[in-house]
Amino acid sequence: QVQLQESGPGLVQSSQTLSLTCTVSGGSISSSDHYWSWIRQHPVKGLEWIGYIYNSGNTFYNPSLLSRVTISVDTSKSQFSLKLSSVTAADTAVYYCARGRGYGYGIDYWGQGTLVTVSS
Amino acid sequence: DIQMTQSPSTLSASVGDRVTITCRASQSINSWLAWYQQIPGKAPKLLIYKTSSLETGVPSRFSGSGSGTEFTLTISSLQPDDFATYYCQQYNSYWTFGQGTKVEIK
Numbered sequence: 030q031v032q033l034q035e036s037g038p039g040l041v042q043s044s045q046t047l048s049l050t051c052t053v054s055g056g057s058i059s060s061s062d063h064y065w066s067w068i069r070q071h072p073v074k075g076l077e078w079i080g081y082i083y084n085s086g087n088t089f090y091n092p093s094l095l096s097r098v099t100i101s102v103d104t105s106k107s108q109f110s111l112k113l114s115s116v117t118a119a120d121t122a123v124y125y126c127a128r129g130r131g132y133g134y135g136i137d138y139w140g141q142g143t144l145v146t147v148s149s
Numbered sequence: 150d151i152q153m154t155q156s157p158s159t160l161s162a163s164v165g166d167r168v169t170i171t172c173r174a175s176q177s178i179n180s181w182l183a184w185y186q187q188i189p190g191k192a193p194k195l196l197i198y199k200t201s202s203l204e205t206g207v208p209s210r211f212s213g214s215g216s217g218t219e220f221t222l223t224i225s226s227l228q229p230d231d232f233a234t235y236y237c238q239q240y241n242s243y244w245t246f247g248q249g250t251k252v253e254i255k
Binding site (some may be wrong): 076077 | 150181185191192193195197198199204236238240243245246249
């Protein structure tokens with residue numbers, strides 16, 4: 030059973046960089062079939078895709094966040110990471126890491142989510 | 150960017166009711182659409198992918214249909230565990246989610 034677990038600070042200062050890590054267990058992060066993703070959910074709002082990394086290094090980002098986002102992978106640790114720079118209160122959200130099973134198959138595994146609050 | 154619009158935003162129904170949720174895309178997404186169920190405090194759960202393919206383990210009362218720009222999720226007979234919020238997601242061009250449909254008890 031694949032499991033994903035987010036980790037990182039729950040509080041980030043405004044204008045700083047948000048950094049989160051997702052640890053994957055029960056499956057290989059090196060598989061070329063999977064899209065390792067970050068998705069966030071603002072309080073009482075819907076879901077917003079941030080970006081994904083696949084095939085051990087190719088990345089796609091939400092155009093609205095492109096200038097501030099970096100997703101990277103460390104296959105030796107079975108982890109992938111998110112960095113979001115210049116955060117504001119609008120970046121306060123629950124952040125999920127998740128796995129896209131393959132092109133056309135949807136997002137089949139999710140982490141439990143971690144709340145990140147941006148404070149001024 | 151492809152925008153996804155769900156309707157209704159909230160739906161009140163009773164156990165046993167047939168429920169239909171609609172998702173419209175701002176441009177054609179072919180069949181690249183998935184549906185998720187989210188219970189408060191939990192991560193979303195994949196129900197259906199590629200418009201109509203049922204994810205393993207998901208009850209057969211859930212079904213999906215559509216093509217192009219209009220898609221539907223149907224629950225044939227609503228069960229107590231089905232009161233939740235449902236999201237559609239397109240993955241034809243990047244990924245975009247609908248704003249959600251909350252199914253509440255009537």
